[in-house]
Amino acid sequence: MNLNDTTKSRIRASIREAQEIINSKVLESHNPFWNSSISRFLIIMRDLIKKSEKYLNKRIDFTDDVKIDLDIKDVTDLITYYRNAVCHPEADNLTSFEIDNSKVETSFNVIFGKGNLLQIGSFTFDNEYEDDVAINFADKKLLLKRHLIRAFCELKLAFDPHLT
Template sequence: MEKARAEAGWLMPKTSGYAACAKLRRRGDYKEGTMDFFDECEIKQSIQRIDELLGSGIFDRKHIGNVLYRSAFIDLLICLRDLMFKCRKFSEPIRFTDDVVVTDEIKHVSDLVKYVRDAVCHPDSDAHYLEPGNIRASLNVLYGKGTLIQTGDFNSVSEHDDDVCFFIGRQRIYLQRHIVRAFNEAKDKLLPLVEAASQKAIAESIAGIIR
């Protein structure tokens, strides 16, 4: 079956990269809004990368001084944002609001993930400011409950003893309550669609060969 799928262009041959799938796209075999081979690969790669990062232990308290800690966090948010986008495109958005600091710009967890991803990827973003043009807080971390910063009428507060809280400017995102929960919900929504798309592709490939 895998051989048949590769011959039909659904698997990337090792020698020709994306050429086979690109050929199908140019022919118009893919329809807008449907999951294609690239989408399947991107979803699987994002899930695999997040699993690797979370399983590595890099976000344990003892590694907070690791030179790769920040890079791992950025990588995590990039992959999670990709999954949030894919959920909106192929299933339904992930929109829980538990422990989310709701603002005009951030209505739910998917907005929060995008906001934090954008901020950590752009050091000059205004999202880093606690006070516009005055005080910046680019990436601070609290393990457990506590107050990180108090300035004027604003407090950077982590409200849970059993979680890790990342602060970007006036926003916060929890490791378990936001990142891991959103990741698990994304997998529940997307993996059945990936499997269905894969099985459909195999069936169509076999049918085409038989004909």
């Protein structure tokens, strides 16, 4: 499918905005703009992922450090899940899960660098990487660099030859 000029322009603007968020380093440490910045970044990423699938027939499908389950098959599913969770905070199915026969709700827990933030029964929310940021919704974990920024780089590379 061919990209028309309007779609190209929108993709370029999204890539530019995402790159500005990354370059600002606002997502790498706790600050008053972190929640709004990660929310906007997830919205942009979801949009670019959908456009990549629609116009380039390319899915971002790596699974490194992705916990595979019934809902999550690859990083595209994980990013989509997180975009939905930040845009629909009232959606119980996105913030809660069953563990040891009990309903547990976890949302927007964040670990900057290596650490263990939460242990509930057999569930642990941790970050094994000193150089990354881990974000938790329900029993899912999203890593800033290893998931989001890597997926962004792959999308940017995929779109580049089509945006001239």
